[in-house]
Amino acid sequence: MKFKTFYTIIISALLILSFSSCTFYEDYYKLDPQYLARRQLETKRFEAKNQTQILEAALQVLQDLGFNVQETESNLGFFSAEKDREADNLQVNQSLSVAFTILDILSAAANDHYDRRHHRHHSKGSSYIETDNDYVYDTVQKIYMTLVVTKSKTNKGFNVRAEFSRIIWNNKGEKRYEKILDREIYQEFFDKLASSLFLTAHNI
Amino acid sequence: MKNKINLLLIIFLTLSLNACVTTRDNILGTPHTQVQMRNYQSRSFDTSNKTMVMQALLSTMQDLGFMIEKTDEKLGLVSGTSFSNGSKVTATVRTQGKKTIVRLNAQSGYSAISNPITYQNFFNSLEQSLFLEANEVE
Incomplete structure (x- = not known):
């Protein structure tokens, strides 16, 4: 039984490897309806x-x-x-990004202050303020x-x-x-x- | 058990040796024979008007979203890069008697495209473009 499974896996892997190269790029260079x-x-x-x-x-x-x-x-x-x-609109987006970073820093500082008052400790040290601005x-x-x-x-x-x-x-x-x-x-x-x-x- | 391990080793060795690509393969290697490749990479059209075929080629490449990077009417050369899939193509157009032969070779990423269906798709698109050019569909 174990031998059968072993051979099935090997043969399937070989088949996949040999056929996979044939089906690449078949959708390339077709005209779209528009x-x-x-x-x-x-x-x-x-x-x-x-x-x-x-x-x-x-x-x-x-x-x-x-x-x-x-x-x-x-x-x-x-x-x-x-x-x-x-x-387009690069300067507006840059200003928005700066605004989001400032908001991040402020909210991180507020959380830090709250944690200190309630004697909670950050895992990365109490003076560490992490900002994570994902504005793309x-x-x-x-x-x-x-x-x-x-x-x-x-x-x-x-x-x-x-x-x-x-x-x-x-x-x-x-x-x-x-x-x-x-x-x-x-x-x-x-x-x-x-x-x-x-x-x-x-x-x- | 020993037999199984031996078999497994042989398979892995065969696979790894097959995948071994030398400098020679990279520079001069081809996935098929020269004749086979010319066969699926070329298409003949019943016209001796090379300029018309080249203009249809440019239109097709525009339709397919290519950035055309090089053209030379004398040599019958057009090359470009597809914006939609990043592939690069070089097409050559030459007349042979009353026929014009278009040959295309394409590359995607770090490998040549050797699937004949891809080339067939391109030539089908070119045929439509030639039909439109001949019948003036603006």
């Missing part, structure tokens, strides 16, 4: 003389917005850029943008697809990825691009 809606949000058609004119105007907008260009391929009508910024807030972010200009096949002009995303770090050193899906941001970017096209066309 991808077409996102594509629509990120794309707008512009009329211009050529692809280069749009790329030049878009580069001007990126410089207006303080981006640093990382990679370009004008033959494909592509470039990518990034910029580092403080996280975002500190910095890296904003990425990718832009692709393609010639429209059915209409006049060119399709411009701009995509914004960012990585945000918090005060605990953890990071998270966020795709920007705010319609107003894209609308504003395309408005700026339209103005830029006008300005560059008139050498302004």
Whole structure:
């Protein structure tokens, strides 16, 4: 009986080991159902003389917005850029964190005082005040943008697809990825691009 | 009892020797043969328009949440990092007669992705993108 159990365990372990490597990464690179809606949000058609004119105007907008260009391929009508910024509402969150720390210290001191009056002793010594501020807030972010200009096949002009995303770090050193899906941001970017096209066309 | 211990030792030794990865394996090692890998990492498309395929590739990578880091139209190269799972991919596009061949290799963490289904997923996404490009779905 013991031998049987022993062999069953060994065979199961070997089977798990041999099969586990086959099932990794099967969910990678699948399109999610919202991808077409996102594509629509990120794309707008512009009329211009050529692809280069749009790329030049878009580069001007990126410089207006303080981006640093990382990679370009004008033959494909592509470039990518990034910029580092403080996280949204950083100063408010920093002030809140300081306030929570002060509250922690005050409440710890009050407890300490209460314990002393009632002759209770801390395990870590009576003069030790422990604060544990777990307030998590975002500190910095890296904003990425990718832009692709393609010639429209059915209409006049060119399709411009701009995509914004960012990585945000918090005060605990953890990071998270966020795709920007705010319609107003894209609308504003395309408005700026339209103005830029006008300005560059008139050498302004 | 002695037999059992011997058997156990043999199994552990075999497993540990199997898991032993040398510098050579890390630099030049491949999980499958060259032909097998090229087979599941490549997909041929019935067009000779390399630029269109490359633009569809960029769109697909944008759809899948990639940060595109490198492109070269002449060499047909696109590489990027996925924001959603952290994997890195390099894709090459080359024409062969009336066909365009796209080859992709991917890495996740400290290991190469050698699961053909992952590549199939990517090429399925690329096919959809090519269809959209050809039929102009904006």
